[in-house]
Amino acid sequence: MRIPDNEDRLRRPARIRSLRVGDxxxxxxxxxxxxxxxxxxxPATSDETWARNSRYLDSSGWLTISAGGLLIENGERAMLVDVGYGPFTEPVSMMEHGMATMYGGSLLDSLDRLGRGPHDIETVAITHLHIEHLGWAAHPATGESEPAFAHAAYLVSQRxxxxxxxxxxxxxxxxxxxARRVRTVADGDEVFPGVRAVALPGHTAGQMGYEVTSAGERLLAFADVLHSPVQVAHPDWAIVGESAAEESAGLRREVLGRLADEGTIGFGVHFADVPFGRVRRMGDSFAWEPLA
Structure with missing residues (x-):
């Protein structure tokens, strides 16, 4: 049976997707x-939970957590929020961490398809220092001696x-x-025209999101406040290793409420092939409506 495209997007890796936020x-x-x-x-979910949410699982019964970055372009200028896993194209099994496989390798090709090269990127904002967010900032491409974005400033919160x-x-x-390229940023700092840092502590104590505002429109890149579109309807689901589960759940509800009530576009870097979306209130819960 053919799976409708809008449902298949919930279980496949992200493709290039673009939209406008004002100018x-x-x-x-x-x-x-x-x-x-x-x-x-x-960890708090069960087999019955996933039987009810099977549309988010691929044919192997796994969740798809995409890795990549957000390109923000203002005329000729450009920056990235997060830079993927890096030049590691062979799937690596990490079952001891609950990861069936992990691989990267396509970010520079994806940038090229968008008409940009690494040297077009003046700033790399790293939301938090996990390996699937900082990859290309730390690792050179094959045959190169320096990381792909070595010319750029790397923005990280002090914490x-x-x-x-x-x-x-x-x-x-x-x-x-x-280390040679890190510049620390704080909540509220403008880091690029129309882009400011937003502190989102929880997943890590120093996690930073980024808000994009232009011509009355707004987008929030909320980093790892949420890991999957299934979590939008279940913000109380804690992920493995969360040290302050209640506080993290409160932050998820706060972010989702803000997206819904303010009409802000959400950007979920890990959200399979539905990274851009709007949040709609559904009684006491929320729903993710993909864009682009």
């Missing part, structure tokens, strides 16, 4: 994908940078590759 163009820049065992990502040695995936080598 700015924003685009999802795919790099790769993480396939997650659903009950490993959301995130201070905690780097305790963060998943940040080895001494990765930290050293980032």
């Amino acid at each position: 700015l163009r924003v685009s999802y820049v795919p790099d790769g994908v993480v396939k997650m065992v659903p009950r490993s990502l959301f 995130e940078w201070d905690d780097r040695r305790t963060t998943f995936g940040v080895t001494e080598e990765v930290a050293a590759a980032l």
Whole structure:
């Protein structure tokens, strides 16, 4: 039986998708994908939970967690929010972490398809220092000696940078590759015309989102406040390893309420092939309506 495209998008890796926010163009820049065992990502769920939410699972019963970045263009100028997993094209099994597989490798090709090269990017904002968000900022492409965006400023919150040695995936080598280029940012800082930093502590203590505003329109890149569109309807679902589950659930509800009530476009970097969307209230819960 053929799966309708709007439902298939919930379970496949993201493709390039673009839309306008006022005078700015924003685009999802795919790099790769993480396939997650659903009950490993959301430990409080059950087999019955996923029987009711099977439309989010691929043919192997896994959740699709896309990896990539958000390209923001203002005329000739451009920046990226997050830069994927990096130049690792072979799927790696990480079942000990609840990840069925993880791979990257396509972000630079995706940028090229969008008409941009690495040297067009003046700023790289890293929402938090997890390996599938910082990849190309720390690792060179094959045959190169420097990371792809070595010319750019890397924006990270001070708390995130201070905690780097305790963060998943940040080895001494990765930290050293980032260190020469890191510039710390704080809540409310304007980092690019029409783009400001928004503190979203929870998933990590120093996590930063980014709000894009132009000509009366607004988009919020909410980082890892939410990991999957299924979580929009279930903001109380804690992900594995959350140290402050109640506070994180409160932040998810706060962000979803703001998106719904203010008409702000949401950007979920991990949201399979529905990264852009609007949030609609459904009684006491919420629904994700994909855009682009």
